[in-house]
Amino acid sequence: MVSADRRITVTKPSLPPMEEYVKEIEGIWANKWLTNMGPKHLELEEKLKEYLDVENISLFVNGHAALENAIAAFDFERGSEVITTPFTFPSTTHAIVRNNLVPVFCDIKKDDYTIDESKIEPLITDKTCAIIPVHVYGNICNVEEIERIAKKHNLKVIYDSAHAFGERYKGVGVGQFGDASMFSFHATKVFNTIEGGCITTKDAGLIKRLSMLKNFGIEGPETIDYIGGNAKMNEFSAAMGICNLRHVEDNIRERKAITERYIERLGHIKGIHFNKTRDDQTYNYAYMPVLFDPAESGTTRDRVFERLQEENIGSRKYFYPLVSDYGCYKNDYDSKDTPVAKYVSDNILTIPIYPGLSIADVDDICDVIEEEIKHANR
Ligand code: T4K
Numbered sequence: 001m002v003s004a005d006r007r008i009t010v011t012k013p014s015l016p017p018m019e020e021y022v023k024e025i026e027g028i029w030a031n032k033w034l035t036n037m038g039p040k041h042l043e044l045e046e047k048l049k050e051y052l053d054v055e056n057i058s059l060f061v062n063g064h065a066a067l068e069n070a071i072a073a074f075d076f077e078r079g080s081e082v083i084t085t086p087f088t089f090p091s092t093t094h095a096i097v098r099n100n101l102v103p104v105f106c107d108i109k110k111d112d113y114t115i116d117e118s119k120i121e122p123l124i125t126d127k128t129c130a131i132i133p134v135h136v137y138g139n140i141c142n143v144e145e146i147e148r149i150a151k152k153h154n155l156k157v158i159y160d161s162a163h164a165f166g167e168r169y170k171g172v173g174v175g176q177f178g179d180a181s182m183f184s185f186h187a188t189k190v191f192n193t194i195e196g197g198c199i200t201t202k203d204a205g206l207i208k209r210l211s212m213l214k215n216f217g218i219e220g221p222e223t224i225d226y227i228g229g230n231a232k233m234n235e236f237s238a239a240m241g242i243c244n245l246r247h248v249e250d251n252i253r254e255r256k257a258i259t260e261r262y263i264e265r266l267g268h269i270k271g272i273h274f275n276k277t278r279d280d281q282t283y284n285y286a287y288m289p290v291l292f293d294p295a296e297s298g299t300t301r302d303r304v305f306e307r308l309q310e311e312n313i314g315s316r317k318y319f320y321p322l323v324s325d326y327g328c329y330k331n332d333y334d335s336k337d338t339p340v341a342k343y344v345s346d347n348i349l350t351i352p353i354y355p356g357l358s359i360a361d362v363d364d365i366c367d368v369i370e371e372e373i374k375h376a377n378r
Helices: 018-031 039-052 063-073 090-097 143-153 204-213 235-266 301-310 339-347 359-376
Strands: 056-060 081-084 102-105 128-132 156-160 180-184 197-201 218-220 272-274 289-292 348-350
Touching: 018 039, 018 235, 039 056, 039 235, 056 063, 056 204, 063 090, 063 156, 063 180, 063 197, 063 204, 081 090, 090 102, 090 128, 128 143, 143 156, 197 204, 235 359, 289 301, 289 339, 301 348, 301 359, 339 348
Parallel strands: 081 102, 081 128, 128 156, 156 180
Antiparallel strands: 056 197, 180 197, 272 289, 289 348
């Protein structure tokens, strides 16, 4: 069991060896260039283009700012509707609303928790301007069907790929799908720049608009054609990204080993379900979501959460409540309209996964869960 002085958190940031980072930032003292698209920023852009297998990239101060600015760059008519998922971090929905657009929630699928593409078309009206799906937990959406629907109805598709860093679908970087994709480089993600994020797109014109939107609309020293804000990534963050990129493959391998151990230990237990990933995708093992079906398992997600907490093991109810149940949205939406999302949100728990989490720790976590289920079924 986990001792009182040992606390396991749901995640921990990946950091390079300190000397490696110190070496990486030495040049910043020499050139005195701290931000505004400096050499580290440009170097990280080039490296990420290759790693993510994308044509164009624009770095941002964080993933949310990247998404908000990407939506702004399309200049949708105020009050237009955006079809999206309620099973996500608030960022996705807030980015839509903060652009004066109206989210329309579509239900999700029970096996991979991504937007249910078969339920999108009935939600389309003459006000719909875009679809914003989420590759939740790194599970890649049905990008082909979403593209078909978007083309048919002349809609833009902006993927929230916050969780899908480095993944490929049918051998193609996931950031190539749709009109744009946002990746988050937050401390808690598979790859981090402390805080950070990016937009990837095939559209070089979009990258140009984004470069202005994230830098006060500045096109040239005396030319301001856009009303932009400030959302640039600084050089220290970019340097962290350059270092972390060198280790990301090893980190993903560690995450994979942890995931496999969880499945080995818990996979046979009735009422425990793991999410499905698509056959043709590579997976980054960003999260370890476990769904506890109350009828089958005899226990509840909340009870498992409490038991883990009692043992000093952190877990998170990502993503509960559903966005449509948040105080700021619940008067305008009814989560009963998205019953699968409601069921998943009520019963899912993400349990610890991060490079450095030992297999012995994983076994301790599994013991607690196994014991709870045995106890509930006694
Ligand atoms: N879209 C989606 C689908 C997203 O999931 C997110 C972010 C975004 C958009 C927006 O991207 P960013 O603007 O964030 O780049 C965390 C992250 O802050 C957030 O980035 C992430 N999704 C979300 C799923 O998780 P919290 O509020 O749960 O984080 P917090 O502070 O409770 O940390 C979680 C655990 O991580 C803690 O138990 C301890 C550990 N931790 C955290 C930090 C910050 C550390 O060990 N060290 C740290 O420095 O949101």
